[in-house]
Amino acid sequence: xxxxxxxxxxxxxxxxxxxxxxxxxxxxxxxxxxxxxxxxxxxxxxxxxxxxxxxxxxxxxxxxxxxxxxxxxxxxxxxxxxxxxxxxxxxxxxxxxxxxxxxxxxxxxxxxxxxxxxxxxxxxxxxxxxxxxxxxxxxxxxxxxxxxxxxxxxxxxxxxxxxxxxxxxxxxxxxxxxxxxxxxxxxxxxxxxxxxxxxxxxxxxxxxxxxxxxxxxxxxxxxxxxxxxxxxxxxxxxxxxxxxxxxxxxxxxxxxxxxxxxxxxxxxxxxxxxxxxxxxxxxxxxxxxxxxxxxxxxxxxxxxxxxxxxxxxxxxxxxxxxxxxxxxxxxxxxxxxxxxxxxxxxxxxxxxxxxxxxxxxxxxxxxxx
Amino acid sequence: xxxxxxxxxxxxxxxxxxxxxxxxxxxxxxxxxxxxxxxxxxxxxxxxxxxxxxxxxxxxxxxxxxxxxxxxxxxxxxxxxxxxxxxxxxxxxxxxxxxxxxxxxxxxxxxxxxxxxxxxxxxxxxxxxxxxxxxxxxxxxxxxxxxxxxxxxxxxxxxxxxxxxxxxxxxxxxxxxxxxxxxxxxxxxxxxxxxxxxxxxxxxxxxxxxxxxxxxxxxxxxxxxxxxxxxxxxxxxxxxxxxxxxxxxxxxxxxxxxxxxxxxxxxxxxxxxxxxxxxxxxxxx
Numbered sequence: 001x002x003x004x005x006x007x008x009x010x011x012x013x014x015x016x017x018x019x020x021x022x023x024x025x026x027x028x029x030x031x032x033x034x035x036x037x038x039x040x041x042x043x044x045x046x047x048x049x050x051x052x053x054x055x056x057x058x059x060x061x062x063x064x065x066x067x068x069x070x071x072x073x074x075x076x077x078x079x080x081x082x083x084x085x086x087x088x089x090x091x092x093x094x095x096x097x098x099x100x101x102x103x104x105x106x107x108x109x110x111x112x113x114x115x116x117x118x119x120x121x122x123x124x125x126x127x128x129x130x131x132x133x134x135x136x137x138x139x140x141x142x143x144x145x146x147x148x149x150x151x152x153x154x155x156x157x158x159x160x161x162x163x164x165x166x167x168x169x170x171x172x173x174x175x176x177x178x179x180x181x182x183x184x185x186x187x188x189x190x191x192x193x194x195x196x197x198x199x200x201x202x203x204x205x206x207x208x209x210x211x212x213x214x215x216x217x218x219x220x221x222x223x224x225x226x227x228x229x230x231x232x233x234x235x236x237x238x239x240x241x242x243x244x245x246x247x248x249x250x251x252x253x254x255x256x257x258x259x260x261x262x263x264x265x266x267x268x269x270x271x272x273x274x275x276x277x278x279x280x281x282x283x284x285x286x287x288x289x290x291x292x293x294x295x296x297x298x299x300x301x302x303x304x305x306x307x308x309x310x311x312x313x314x315x316x317x318x319x320x321x322x323x324x325x326x327x328x329x330x331x332x333x334x335x336x337x338x339x340x341x342x343x344x345x346x347x348x349x350x351x352x353x354x355x356x357x358x359x360x361x362x363x364x365x366x367x368x369x
Numbered sequence: 370x371x372x373x374x375x376x377x378x379x380x381x382x383x384x385x386x387x388x389x390x391x392x393x394x395x396x397x398x399x400x401x402x403x404x405x406x407x408x409x410x411x412x413x414x415x416x417x418x419x420x421x422x423x424x425x426x427x428x429x430x431x432x433x434x435x436x437x438x439x440x441x442x443x444x445x446x447x448x449x450x451x452x453x454x455x456x457x458x459x460x461x462x463x464x465x466x467x468x469x470x471x472x473x474x475x476x477x478x479x480x481x482x483x484x485x486x487x488x489x490x491x492x493x494x495x496x497x498x499x500x501x502x503x504x505x506x507x508x509x510x511x512x513x514x515x516x517x518x519x520x521x522x523x524x525x526x527x528x529x530x531x532x533x534x535x536x537x538x539x540x541x542x543x544x545x546x547x548x549x550x551x552x553x554x555x556x557x558x559x560x561x562x563x564x565x566x567x568x569x570x571x572x573x574x575x576x577x578x579x580x581x582x583x584x585x586x587x588x589x590x591x592x593x594x595x596x597x598x599x600x601x602x603x604x605x606x607x608x609x610x611x612x613x614x615x616x617x618x619x620x621x622x623x624x625x626x627x628x629x630x631x632x633x634x635x636x637x638x639x640x641x642x643x644x645x646x647x648x649x650x651x652x653x654x
Contacts, residue, residue, distance in 0.1 A: 155618055156599035175479045182642065200641050204480060204563040204597045237618060239566075239641035240601040272599050272618035279629055282611030295611065298629065338629075358614055 038104035038127035041134035042094050046108060049076055050089040062128040062135035075141040080332035081306035081365045087114035087330065102129040107287070116230070116309075116328050122287050144337040151302030151335055155272035158206050162267075177207035179236065179265040183321050188253040189346075195246040196324045198313060199263060201236035206270035209236055213246045214260040223255060224248050231326055233311060233361050235270055242359055243313030245324035274301030276308070276360040279338065283350060286342060291350035296338040297329060297360060305333035309361040310341045314353045323349040333362070389413070389430045391449050393462040399444050399499050400467055404433040405460070413453035419464070420445035444501035466501035472509075474549040474556035481538045482565040483592050489560060492533040493525075493549040502530035510550040516543030516562075527551075538562050542594040564594035570645030572604070572638045581606070581630045581650055585638065587622040595622050600640060608634035 035041035041060070048057035054077075058069045078084025090113040097105040104127045112119040126137040163173040184197035193215065201207045211232060215223040226246050233242035281295035293312050299305050308329045316322045327343035345353065389409025397403050407413075409430035417424035417436060421443040428434045430453055441447065441464045450459040473494040481488045491511050495503040509532035514520040518539065525532040532549075539545070542564045548557045568591035575582050583604050588596040602624035606613045613634075615626040628636070630650070638645035 155620065158599065173479070175477070202641065204600065206599075237616075238597065238600040240616060241603075241641065275615065275617055275626070277613060277615040277626070277628065279613040280610045281613065300615070300627065356612075359616070 035134045038099055038106050038134045039094055039096060041127050041136055042106045042108055042125055045136045045138075046089070046092045046094070046110070050092070052077070060135055062130050062137040063140075066140055067138060068141075071141040071143045072138065074143060078330070080304050080334065082330060082332035083114055083116065083119075083307045083328055084112070084330040087112040087119065090118070097124065099127075103127070104134070112330070114328070114330070116307075119328060119330060121330075124287060144334050146334050146337060153273050153302050155275070155301075157269070157271045157273075159269050160267050174205075174267055176267055177201055177203035177205050177236075177265045179203070179207050179209050179263055181211070181261055181263050182241070184259070184261055185321050186253060186256065186259055187322065191249060193248040193251045193253055193256060194323075195248075195259060195261075196243070196313070196321050198241050198243050198321055199232070199236070200241045201238055201265075204238050206238065206268055207236045208234055208266040208268040209242070210234065210264050211244050211246065212262045212264070213248075214262070215248055215251060215256045216258045216260060217255070218257045220257070222260075224251060230309070230361075231311065231324060233359050235268065237270065237272055241357070243311055243321065243324040243357065245326075274299055274303055274305055274333075274362065274364075276300065276305065276333065276362060278310075278358045278360060281356070281358055283345065283353060283356075284342075291345040291347055292342040293325070293345055293356060293358070294340070294342045295358065296340045297333055298338050299333035299335050302335050303364055303366070304335070305362045306365050307363040308333050308339070308341075310343055311359045311361060312343050312345075313357045313359075314345065314349060315355040315357070316352050317354045319355075322352055389451060389453055389455060389458050391434075391451055391458055391460040393447075393449050393460050395462060397441055397447075397462060397464045398467050399464050399497060399501050400438045400442050402436065402438045403441075404435045405449050406433050407431060407451060409453060409455065411453050413451045416450040416452070417441075417447060418450065419443060419447045442499040442501075444497075444499075466503045466505075467497035467499065469495045469503050469507050469551045470498035470554055471496040471500065472549050472551055472554045472556045474558055476547055476558040476560055478560070480561045480563050483538050483542050483562050483590065483594055484540045484565065486537045487535040488538045489536050489545075489547075490533070491536075491547055491549065491558075492531060493527070493551070493556070495527050495530055495532065495551055503527070504530050507532075507551055512548045512550065514546040514548075515539050515541065516545065517541050540592040540594075564596045565590040565592065567596050567600075567602075567640045567643045567645070570602070570638055570640055570643055572636065572645060572648060574636060574648055574650045576650070577627070579629065579631070580627045581634070581636070583626050583628060583636055583638075585619075585624045585645070588619055588624065588640070596640070598622070600624075602638060602640045604628065604636065604638055606630055606634045606636045608632050 045060050054073050091111045094106050094108045097107050106125050108123050110121045127134050128137050179201050182198050182200050187194045195213045211228040214225045217223050228244045228246050231245040277298040279296045284294045286292045311326045313321050314323045325343045329341050331339050391407050393405040407430050413430045415426055415428040424440045444464050444466045448461050475492045477490045493509050506526045509525050511523045523534050525534050542562050545560045548555050567588050571586045572583050598619050600619045601616050604615045604626045606628045609632050613628050617624045617626040633651045635649050637647040
């Protein structure tokens, strides 16, 4: 009797484990592992990447001998405190580009959820027929190596000592920096009104700036108020110019009589380091045929920049700012290593762009300023 | 409500009018002792009600009521009240500020570009030693000491406790010390005169093994002052690969950037809203 009960419990447990495995997609994964089509091979690989199953993902590559597993993990999981280290592969979609009997190209659109929102990444993956299955030939990760060196950094730093609570009334404080909005343009988009422009720090000290805009109705009453949030470089060094963009979703220009702008500036401690060069900027199209502004960021200082955001202002033939777009770079900027970037430009804007100005916002985990 | 209040005050004053008389001085200087003469006889309770202080003590009517300077340190309207067996009597008097002894000095702004008309605003509030605003006109001296050049003084009469002046910033950058003085009180402030926008911004380029080194001439404003270190200078190069930009801070008066260019390129420079010259560099042969 007791032996029969034990056997029953064992059988029920085995059945439950089996059901759990099927429920969690184990059957599908198993099916994909022995990928019968290029799409199945890519789907299986990306599923393992999504689940951070690095060993399984690595095992599925057609070109394992060319790729170091740790380099693959660094590429997919991020390194050096980059934005990718704070990201997860949220979803992906794939579609075939072309295929022959033993080779195929599959396009994958990867959507990463990150600390700053969704990041999209499109990759064309080569898939090879190896034996009876298809396997992905992953592009060899390009892990930058910074040679041992000493990079002297002696840029300025500004520290601020303000008035203390014990000071007498009338004791002078240091003034807030003088900043000026040099341009402002209200742009109608299909689903929103967008205010774009530029602001300059006219002072000799660094400023923390924030811009708010209020849409006003015919009678002068406010329609909506929004701020520039992360579409601005908040820290402006002396004479530095930053583009800004303020979105008003759900509004149209015909509803707006005028716009009230409010630029606030605070004196802050800041450092003039790091200097980031933006090289090889050009208007281009990405693999999906969308207009982008491409380029590369080169950190000219010795300290790693963990997260970089590219802000770009676009001008028409009259020098008027017609659009501002941004994009985060999910790789860290190691000293002297170029990191490519691309930011979207709407088609109707791209046709009118005569010039552009790119600015880089940066964040370093170990920054001492 | 106002009518009722007036009625009650009238009744109280009528009651007071029938009591002993108090004759305080018309004006008392803050912090100085004085006496109030009184008529009548017998014991009374004396009240002194001021803007920030109330005194109560027993006095003899018909004698002078001595008031210590400690009880009249705040300027303003006071009311002396004596309540005896015949009722209460009262008399108002004013305490005015003493001699100037302190200054609150506001100098605005703390930084100002050179050669700006009426850009500096100095405002001094004159107080006595008890922090009462001295309303009578007094002479306040603003002594201005620029970094270079002779110091000079502007004398201003205060108006209802406030003395102010405006002046232009000088053409030379550096700290300007402004001392406001009244009697023995002196309050120093420092204002920083800073260089204005860059003027004649010029660059030159030289090739290195892998790049082009761009360097500005010493960056100065139109008065010849060095633009402060840390000011951002933007270099832009356009070559066959596209556009390259670097925002570099001025260091020791000069801004430098290394642009990774191998072919020919057009390079321009700007700082804030000021645009500098444009140069062309040829490709490496």
